[in-house]
Amino acid sequence: MFEAAELGRKVTREEFDAIAPQLRTELLEVQRRLREADFPVIIVFGGVDGAGKNETANLLNEWMDPRWTVTRAYSRPSDEESDRPPFWRFWRDLPSKGKIGMFLSSWYHAPLLDRVHGQISVAEMDERLIRINHFEKALADDGALVIKFWMHLSKKAQKKRLKKLEDDPLTAWQVTPVDWEHWKMYDKFVGAAERLIMQTSKGHALWHIVEGADARYRYSVVLNTLKDAITAHLDRREAQKKVAAELKKPKTAKKPAPEILTKQPSILSSLDMTQNLDGDDYNQKLQEQRARLSTLHRRAKDKGVSTVLVFEGWDAAGKGGTIRRLTNALNARDYQVIPIAAPTEEERAQHYLWRFWRHLSRAGRVTIFDRSWYGRVLVERVEGFCTDDAWQRAYGEINDFEEQIVEAGHVLCKFWLHITPEEQLARFNQRSEIEYKQWKLTDEDWRNREKWGAYETAVNHMVEQTSTQIAPWTLVEANSKTWARVKVLRTVCDALEAGLKKSK
Known part of the structure; x- marks a missing residue:
């Protein structure tokens, strides 16, 4: 693989100076177009030490408008980062639409080093590369352009490069003892890198192997590749928008196909909605589960075990009331409730x-x-x-997200609070009559109610596709608020107990 990148290619100063002004102008024009686009550009720089990754990123920042670029490099995770799933810090740093993000020592750094140092097996490395493929595929499916450059040097060229940097007082600081240790392990690095590239060079995120010995040649390849890739992606996205606009134009309605399975029982329709808890029994069980939760959470806090709770359900199903009963058992410093509404401009x-x-x-x-x-x-x-494609592929993206949460040692519970249409109507009417609850009832609630069938179909599909062994859904019969609250509390406590046993 790397033999083709060891041909000693060079670009003279005169040749580079001749193309640089036009190339820089074209890159700035591409960046201007990108600012108005609906996707970000994610550039990953990998490769051997001394092959010019940092210098290339610096040149891009020099040539392009820095207001619309971000550069990130990673070392060992901080305490804040170690408390969360490994990909948290990469998601946090992603560029927004219209911007370019450059990543050095990226999500590839740890798997490569761990394999070279023998800390993980080939199979374990492959598993981590699969996670990377899922990450990049999710970004690409959302429209992002992912471009990856692997800067390569032969062992002889790497030694020469490190010596040159080391001998110059102005650049000596760039060479560390670790660089020379890596040079001694060159063959191991090349073997692991070849596997890494073969496993993760996909149509949505190709690796471009660049010979790094000659700086001007390296710059020429990277800058031209970047310019052409962004231009092609811009043109492709614009063409897709035109096709989508055509598809949205009204067409002659077709007679719907008969729904053969409409009478089949669904996951939600199989729930026993008569479940209930009466006053004294409810109060007793509620206090028991609250005390249990308080004790378990203090243990979880001491062990550093985080908890993530997801509440979904019909409008007026009692999510807010259930959450309040749960948080009353916790210290206000230890929890955060995130209410999710329509995304902001930033989101x-x-x-x-x-x-x-x-x-x-x-x-x-x-x-x-x-x-x-x-x-x-x-x-x-x-x-x-x-789009249909977007929500259909979301099942896999969500499963992968939740798998990362659980693998990081977090306890994850997901609740769907289910009520019948009749119970929802009764609660809507009650809200409209009680002054301090009227704010909860909106026109959108009534509109959503008219689409009950479509939402029920979507919920059933959601549960079928995302109730996994490590992140199952808990369906809560919520016609009785008392039953629902106790069931949720008991489920959280059971999950915390299981999570604490695993953390030993």
């Missing part, structure tokens, strides 16, 4: 999962989502706020 400029990643708490805390990332496969699906 719309990112992948839809970005705003949920950023809210994941540090170790030992509780994060409660009042509505969540499932909006993509519920309200956005039913209301047509995203």
Whole structure:
């Protein structure tokens, strides 16, 4: 693989100076077009030490408008980062739409080093590369342009490069003992890098191998590749928009196909909605579970075990009341309730999962989502706020997200609070009559009620596709608020107990 990048290619100063002004102008024009686009550009720089990754990133920052670029490099995770899933820090730093993000020592750095130093097996490295593929695929499917450059040097050229830097007082600081240790392990690095590139060079995120010995040649390849890739992606996205606009034009209505399975029982229709708890029994069980939760959370805080709770359900199903009964058992310093509404301008400029990643708490805390990332496969699906492709691929993206949460040692519980249409209507009418509850009832609630069938279909699909072994859904019969509250509290306590046993 790397033999083709060891041909000693060079670009003379005269040749580079001849193309530089035009190339720089074209890159600035591409960046101007990108500012108005609906996608970000993500550039990953990898490669051997001394091959020019930093210098190339610096040149890009010099040539382009720095207001619309961000550069990130990573070392060992900080305490704040270690408290969260490994990809949290990468999601947090992603560029918004219209911007360029350059990543050095990126998500590839740890798997490569761990394999070279023998800390993980080939199979374990492959598993981590699969996670990277999922990450980059999710970004690309959302429209992002992912470009990856691997800067290569032969062992002889790397030694020469490191010596040259070391001998110059102005650049000696760039060479560390670690660089020379890595040089001694050159063959191991090349072997691991070849596997890394083969496993992660995909159509949506190709690796470009660049010979790094000659700086001007390296710059020419990277800058031209970048310019051409962004231009092609801009043109492609504009063409896709035109096709989408054509598809939205009204067409002659077709007679709908007969729904053969309409009478089949669904997941929600199989619930026993008569479940109930009476006053004294409810109060006793509520206090028992609150005391249990308080004790378990103090243990979880001491062990650094975080908890993530997801609440979804019908309008007026009692999510807010249930959350309040739960948080009353916790110290206000230890939990955060995240109410999810329509995304802000800042959030719309990112992948839809970005705003949920950023809210994941540090170790030992509780994060409660009042509505969540499932909006993509519920309200956005039913209301047509995203394409069919977008909500259909979201099932896999969500499963991967939740898998990372659980793998990081967090306790994850997901609740769907279910009520019947008749119970919802009764609660709506009650809200309209009680002055301090009237604010809860909106025109949108009534509109959503008219689409009950479509939402019920979406909920059933959601549960079928995302109730996994490590992140199952708990369906809560919520016609009785007392039953629902106790069931939720008991489920959280059971999950915390299981999570604490695993953390030993």
